[in-house]
Amino acid sequence: MADQTLDAKGLNCPLPILKAKKTLKSMSSGETLQILSTDPGSVADFEAFCRQTGNELVSSSSEGDTYTFLIKVAA
Amino acid sequence: MTETDLENAKSMSIIVTKGSLDWAYPPFILGTTAAAMDIKVTMFFTFYGLPLLLKKLDLQMTAFGNAAMKMPMMGMHMGMPNIVNMIPGVDAGATKMMKNMMAQKGVASIEDLREASVDLDIRMIACQMTMDLFEYDTKDMIDGIELGGAATYMETASNSEINLFI
Numbered sequence: 001m002a003d004q005t006l007d008a009k010g011l012n013c014p015l016p017i018l019k020a021k022k023t024l025k026s027m028s029s030g031e032t033l034q035i036l037s038t039d040p041g042s043v044a045d046f047e048a049f050c051r052q053t054g055n056e057l058v059s060s061s062s063e064g065d066t067y068t069f070l071i072k073v074a075a
Numbered sequence: 076m077t078e079t080d081l082e083n084a085k086s087m088s089i090i091v092t093k094g095s096l097d098w099a100y101p102p103f104i105l106g107t108t109a110a111a112m113d114i115k116v117t118m119f120f121t122f123y124g125l126p127l128l129l130k131k132l133d134l135q136m137t138a139f140g141n142a143a144m145k146m147p148m149m150g151m152h153m154g155m156p157n158i159v160n161m162i163p164g165v166d167a168g169a170t171k172m173m174k175n176m177m178a179q180k181g182v183a184s185i186e187d188l189r190e191a192s193v194d195l196d197i198r199m200i201a202c203q204m205t206m207d208l209f210e211y212d213t214k215d216m217i218d219g220i221e222l223g224g225a226a227t228y229m230e231t232a233s234n235s236e237i238n239l240f241i
Contacts, residue, residue, distance in 0.1 A: 012181040014108040018191050021111035039181075052112040 002034035002070060003027065009038045009066065016042045017049055020071070024055065027073050032058065035069040042067055086115035087237035090228065091124035096134040096170060096185070097144075099127055102241045103188035109237075110195035117235070118192070119228045121202035124241075125209065127189070128201055128216045134185055136173060137166045146172065193219060200227060 006023050008016035016037045023033055035046070043060060046069045050057040056072040087109050091102045102118060110116045120128050138144045139160040145152035146169075159165055177184070183191075192199065200223045201216065213222070221227075232238045 010181045012183070014104050014111070015181065015183050017111050018107055018183075018195075022194070049112055052114075 003031040005034045005036070007036050008042075009036050011037070012039055013041050013045065017045055020046070020049070024071065024073055029073050029075045031073050033071045033073070035071065037067045037069070038065050040067070042069070046071070085109075085237060086117070086235040087239070088117045088119065088228070088232045088235045089238075090240045091118055091120045091127060092122050092241065094123040094126045094134070096136040096173060098241070099134055099185045100188075102239070103127075103185060103192060105239065105241075106197055107188055107191045107195060110192070110197050114237075115198075115235075116192075116195075117198040117200065117228075117231045119200045119202065119223070119231075121205050125202060125205045125211060127185070128199065128220055129211075130215060130217055132186055132189075135166060135170045138169055139166075146176075189217070193217070198231075200231075 004023060004027060006019055008019050011019070016035065016039055020033065020035055027033060035042075043062075046060065047057060049055075050071060054074040056074065058070040058072050059068075060070075061068050087106075089102045089106055093099070102124070106116050106118050126132075137160060138155040139157055142154065145154045155165075155169070174184075199217075199220045201211075201213070201220050203222045203224050205211070206213070206222070213220070
């Protein structure tokens with residue numbers, strides 16, 4: 001189970017990223033954040049976000065209209 | 076700092092020259108996203124971009140002269156002939172339509188993105204020359220902005236890997 005969950009469903013670019021960043025900022029290293037999104041663009045965007053920030057994209061999956069991402073806060 | 080951070084450490088500057096509802100989006104979207112990706116961001120507001128720093132925003136847009144602007148309508152995309160834009164109230168209607176569409180599709184408002192810019196510590200510089208030219212006063216503008224000119228911008232730009240003019 002993730003340490004925190006962020007529901008970004010219904011939000012469009014760049015809000016899922018901005019909200020994720022805000023939440024990640026308040027978390028400690030090693031903790032995990034689960035993000036739910038309905039924005040198809042967020043799949044590529046969370047990959048790029050994690051590559052740039054050094055946070056780990058543990059998993060990225062989709063079911064129906066919902067995309068789920070699990071990000072582990074960088075050490 | 077990890078090695079990855081060092082490799083990716085970047086800074087970006089954006090010259091913001093346009094203040095209509097549609098043109099206000101690219102600089103604020105890229106600025107906030109870059110800052111969220113640990114890129115140091117400076118935004119320089121000049122000419123028609125300067126009013127984006129006013130406390131009270133009242134952004135408008137027009138389809139006039141914008142042949143590429145097609146709005147989704149009944150499953151199609153429709154442009155607006157320039158002559159229609161001459162009718163009073165058409166721009167206000169188009170602005171309202173765009174704002175409704177944005178809210179419906181979960182697109183952030185410019186007010187929200189600007190607030191995020193402040194939260195993300197984006198450095199915002201108001202062009203002093205434009206302040207004088209169009210008679211704006213810092214007391215009508217949001218807190219935390221700096222005043223500066225071309226040299227202030229150029230110093231920042233020369234230290235940034237990414238420099239955009241929007």
